[in-house]
Amino acid sequence: MRTSIPAFDTTELAPPAEGEIQAVHEAAWRQLLRHRSAVAGLVVLAVYALAALLGPVVFHQYNPAHQDLNAVLLPPSPHHLLGTDNYGRDELLDLVYGSRYTLSLGLLAVVIGVGVGVPLGAASGYFGGWADLLIQRLTDIMLAFPNIVLALALVAALGPGLKNVVIAVGVSSIPNFIRLVRSEALKVRQLPYVEAARALGVPSARILLRHLIPNVLAPVIVLATLQMGLAILVAAGLGFFGLGVQPPTPEWGELLGEGHNYIFRDANLVTFPGLCIFFAVLAFNLVGDGLRDVLDPRLRT
């Protein structure tokens, strides 16, 4: 009598190979380029990136903070395409230079969110125990504050300025990353090849780096892109209320706030900085949605 030994599927034990991952990345990129709204977002971001990188090179003879008190609140003219503001700064140049400040505010804030949130979330989900409990309680406490209120409270405590806005907005985005990475870490811990690696005595740090991080990369990229939009929204909001970057540094929110004081004289000064913020947030939301559709079809709405 022949006894059949049940086939043991060893493919389940093997982590995905390098080449496979490469192919998946290329496929995802191609799919993203077919996603119409994501492409629209990418185009807007490319324009902004060009303005931020090349604007100051093209207009190097101008000083963005140059104040000309003989030329305040001028209407649009061939000389000043969008007119001038209350400091006599050229509005268009302000916006071009402002892209640097507003976009880097958003980027740096998200870097803080990812940099602190991902390791904490990974540790929380992977190790469990008291570390998990502590991190989860801290996350709950931070999530108990509406995003803007937490950022406002932090700025009130730290004081206004570029660095403090980055910290305030960055810190208020940390819990979202902790939550996401924790739930992914819980899933990854159960994967057969991760269990196998643990059974073989592979150190935790190596498992986290080799197996967890590649698995959470896609959802973290999606969340980071969407959080960029939110960070810009909040950072520019702080600037708008005079709690962010201080004039005459031209940040979009700060420009909008200055324009607010002259709303009855010149609506341009509130229209264009706001449009710049709106399109930046919109672009990040569109790209984020596109990335989610491509990278994480389970979350498709």
Added chain:
Amino acid sequence: MLTYVVRRLLVAIPTLWGVATGVFIMARLLPGDPARVIAGVLATPEQVEHIRHQLGLDQPLYVQYLDFIGRLLRLDLGVSAHFGSPVAAEIASRIPYTVALAVTAIAIAVILGVSAGIGAAIRRNTPLDLVISALSVFGISMPVYWLGLMLIVLFAIQVHWLPAAGADSPTSIILPAFTLAVFSVGLIARITRGSMLEVLNQDYIRTARAKGAPFRRVVLKHALRNALLPIITTIGLQFGSLLGGAVLTESVFSWPGVGRLLLDSIFFRDYPMVQGLVLLFAVTYIAINLLTDLLYAYVDPRIRYD
């Protein structure tokens, strides 16, 4: 169900305690000497010392902390440095304005968002769906402070139909409520569309249609009821961002609610007031999340928490 309610309430307590502690620590991070700020620039050192003693700032930190928690338990939020009146009383006088604004905004958001979401779902991949989906993403990308300014320019400066600021006339609430609603309209429309599409693909919907139930009835009775769960969660979670948005909206429109009071107090360096308001926002948010969870359990009989 009752055990679940009680357990959720008990779990909220450590969070509330953590929030209070967080606010206490944040207040200690503040630059400058609160006693000096309250006393004003012209105060003598003795006066500053007197105020410091009054505020208990000369006590060791743990005594201050215990005192802070003890007074919180008695709902004593201290005295406003700017108004000179109790913080709790000043906040209480502003709450009705914020509640009116938030309730109006959430009503607009639910009515517009849910109907737009249903419309987009039943006309999937038509121009209507495209327009609604585009408007939804515009809504969630809109800086509320900018939208507020644009509406002021359009409706108050260009055509003088509505007041630009304040709360003096019955029409004053229209612009701020609409401004505050826009983000939620976009988000609710998106979630409703997604949730409806999922439900409309189910077998029982096809069965109901095959049995000759009118389309309207199938959509509203069979589909919407089952699509409600994610929509309710979104509306509940939305309330937090709505409260945050209220801070910005109220300030743009000089609406005399707690949100504007928070920003004003930050500028006045009125720390007791900032502390009280930040606590109020957190407690409200926790309470609303709790209510959302309970409502969730009520709407879906499949969910049992014992």
